Amino acid sequence: MDYIESVMLGIIQGLTEFLPISSSGHLEISKVILGNTLSNKESLLFTIVLHCATAFSTIFFFRKELIEIINGLFSSKCNDSHSFSVQIIISMIPAVFIGLFFEENINSLFDGNLILVGSMLFITALLLFLSDFLKMKNNKIGFKNSFLIGMAQAVAILPGISRSGATIASAVILGIDREKAARFSFIMVIPLILGSMAKSLIENDINFQNIDLISLFLGFFSAFFTGLLACKWMISLVKKSKLYYFSIYCIILGSVCIIYST
Numbered sequence: 001m002d003y004i005e006s007v008m009l010g011i012i013q014g015l016t017e018f019l020p021i022s023s024s025g026h027l028e029i030s031k032v033i034l035g036n037t038l039s040n041k042e043s044l045l046f047t048i049v050l051h052c053a054t055a056f057s058t059i060f061f062f063r064k065e066l067i068e069i070i071n072g073l074f075s076s077k078c079n080d081s082h083s084f085s086v087q088i089i090i091s092m093i094p095a096v097f098i099g100l101f102f103e104e105n106i107n108s109l110f111d112g113n114l115i116l117v118g119s120m121l122f123i124t125a126l127l128l129f130l131s132d133f134l135k136m137k138n139n140k141i142g143f144k145n146s147f148l149i150g151m152a153q154a155v156a157i158l159p160g161i162s163r164s165g166a167t168i169a170s171a172v173i174l175g176i177d178r179e180k181a182a183r184f185s186f187i188m189v190i191p192l193i194l195g196s197m198a199k200s201l202i203e204n205d206i207n208f209q210n211i212d213l214i215s216l217f218l219g220f221f222s223a224f225f226t227g228l229l230a231c232k233w234m235i236s237l238v239k240k241s242k243l244y245y246f247s248i249y250c251i252i253l254g255s256v257c258i259i260y261s262t
Contacts, residue, residue: 002215006215006219008030010053010226012027013051013219013223013226014053014224014226014229015226018227018234019164020128020162020164020165020234021121022117022120029117029253046216046219048200052193053220053222054193054224057223060228069085069187086143087141090143094153095192098157115257117257121254125251126247129244131169132241133241133244137175138177148174149170149174150188152167153167153192164186165246168181168238179238182235182239
């Protein structure tokens with residue numbers, strides 16, 4: 001993989017991890033367009049590095065909130081930070097269950113299957129459209145809603161369904177304030193990304209021998225800085241109910257994927 005490709009894939013990952021247009025779907029499309037010349041382990045390592053970059057950009061962006069969550073988790077008092085930390089843990093349960101028991105089935109879907117990606121992009125478009133035109137309510141996130149949002153995150157493991165789009169839209173449909181929905185969506189994924197990265201590194205016995213470290217660094221930093229910009233932009237767009245723009249984009253891209261594959 002050359003350096004330009006590394007930067008391009010980093011930018012794609014940084015943008016699509018936070019914007020509701022499916023990072024996994026775009027990476028699959030990029031592989032088809034650019035051609036995947038890496039071995040399985042090299043490709044997996046590069047993917048892990050890109051996800052690590054966006055996880056770190058999320059941690060940096062929400063560093064104050066995360067400190068409060070960690071303090072609340074270890075606090076004996078039942079305050080807002082403690083409740084929020086428990087809600088984050090509850091939201092992780094569905095995705096952890098799917099990842100543990102259906103990992104092989106899911107991995108088989110990530111093989112340049114553009115028809116599946118296109119179909120799932122249509123679902124993402126529908127969710128985004130609904131979330132923009134629903135009347136505002138003022139429901140709390142709560143434990144029940146945390147689990148339901150977690151279910152949306154588990155479904156978003158499929159390539160083409162945006163994780164941020166599915167979780168934010170689900171939260172808004174449940175009546176949660178738009179800004180709170182966006183912040184909860186971005187924070188809830190951090191433990192899952194870090195856990196998934198550690199699991200992949202251990203199980204696949206990945207090492208850095210014969211790996212182009214410059215390509216990895218370029219991909220990491222381009223994803224990190226792009227992720228910071230995309231995260232800030234996304235929260236602003238959610239507050240302004242502008243997600244239908246991405247709904248239109250997902251419909252167009254989904255149609256292109258299906259037409260290209262037939």
